[in-house]
Amino acid sequence: MGNDVTTITLVDWKELTVTTSDGTPHKLFEHEFCYLLPSRTDWVPSDGPVSPLSFAMVLHNARKGHGLVLAMEDLLSGITPKNLKRGNAAKAEDLLEEVRKELAPDKPSRLRCHFLNYARHVAEYRAGVWAWETRTLARCYLLLSSGKYHYADVSVFEDLTRSPDDRSLAERYWRTFQPRTVEEGFQLEVLADSALYFPDWEEFPEVPEKSLGAWNETYGGLRHRSDG
Numbered sequence: 001m002g003n004d005v006t007t008i009t010l011v012d013w014k015e016l017t018v019t020t021s022d023g024t025p026h027k028l029f030e031h032e033f034c035y036l037l038p039s040r041t042d043w044v045p046s047d048g049p050v051s052p053l054s055f056a057m058v059l060h061n062a063r064k065g066h067g068l069v070l071a072m073e074d075l076l077s078g079i080t081p082k083n084l085k086r087g088n089a090a091k092a093e094d095l096l097e098e099v100r101k102e103l104a105p106d107k108p109s110r111l112r113c114h115f116l117n118y119a120r121h122v123a124e125y126r127a128g129v130w131a132w133e134t135r136t137l138a139r140c141y142l143l144l145s146s147g148k149y150h151y152a153d154v155s156v157f158e159d160l161t162r163s164p165d166d167r168s169l170a171e172r173y174w175r176t177f178q179p180r181t182v183e184e185g186f187q188l189e190v191l192a193d194s195a196l197y198f199p200d201w202e203e204f205p206e207v208p209e210k211s212l213g214a215w216n217e218t219y220g221g222l223r224h225r226s227d228g
Contacts, residue, residue, distance in 0.1 A: 006021055006068060006070070007021045007065050009066070016030055018143070024145075026144070029144050031142075032140070033116040033190065035114065035137070035138050035139075036117065038134065039205070040207075041056050042208065043055075043212075043215045054134065056207055057207060059138070059204040060204070061075070068196075068198075069114075071195050072114060076112050081097075082111070092164045095160070096157070096174075098170075099171055099174060103171060103174060106148065108147075113191045114193070118185070120139075122186055124137065126154075142194050143197060146195065148193045148194070149193075150176070151177050151190055152173055152188070152189050154189040156173045
């Protein structure tokens with residue numbers, strides 16, 4: 001998008017607002033979330049097949065937007081939602097999307113949302129349990145001017161991957177989850193189809209066009225849009 005990229009031009013922490021390059025102020029939600037983000041920036045053919053989800057595109061877009069990353073619904077506009085998982089996890093995602101459309105159409109789709117952690121220690125725990133070694137933990141804030149959100153129990157999703165035809169579990173996932181104990185707090189995942197602000201954007205990497213081009217030529221089409 002070149003010079004047409006929307007960027008953050010002003011941050012007012014006292015008023016908890018950010019202003020975009022079109023002059024529009026946006027209120028930030030006061031809570032600081034943590035986002036575990038893919039961090040791959042380079043790829044050459046000898047690396048072999050890797051998932052498009054492994055590239056650091058959110059970090060890249062945040063750097064280009066001076067901290068701003070658009071909602072997934074906007075980033076993926078014009079692209080048909082696609083389940084990139086396999087096996088029981090893919091079946092679980094398909095059932096969750098089917099149930100969401102029927103019972104909770106006001107909730108964000110898992111196929112196009114940001115998956116956030118409510119606290120840093122939860123993100124660190126989740127990275128360890130899921131063996132996510134090639135991810136960067138970044139703090140971020142929700143822009144309240146637009147977006148849809150859902151507080152979910154990730155343990156329900158994990159149960160569903162073991163019983164991917166259990167509709168009752170899929171229905172339970174779309175009920176708002178409110179942890180009542182410290183232990184339950186580790187089960188909370190936040191689905192946000194919302195624009196985000198990353199205050200540490202200047203430290204983020206960019207993904208070279210050469211790497212993306214080589215991957216695209218070999219494996220047939222990027223599924224994530226770069227704003228660079």
